[in-house]
Amino acid sequence: MPDKMPKSDRDKARLFASVYQYAEKVGVLECPYYDEHTIDRTLDDPKQLSAMIHLECPTQTELLSDFITRV
Incomplete structure (x- = not known):
């Protein structure tokens, strides 16, 4: 999730690389x-980028909380 809009082609390339590496890591590709x-x-x-920046994403714990049994 970007924290600010990329201002240059270099910033956009860094963001692309980051997103691509994450997508590869989690198997999306x-x-x-x-x-x-x-x-x-x-x-x-x-x-879309602006919407992503202002979107508050849940943490991994929040995403998995439905699958965690509380004793």
Whole structure:
């Protein structure tokens, strides 16, 4: 999740690399429904980037909390 809008092509390239590496790490790139142009389209859309910056993402613990049994 970006914390600010990329201001230069270099910033955009860094953000792309970061997102791509994360997508590779979690297996998104292996999904048969993954569109290889999705990251590029998102980085080229200021409205989507702005929405992502202002979106508060849940933590991993919050995401997994439904699967954790509390004793």
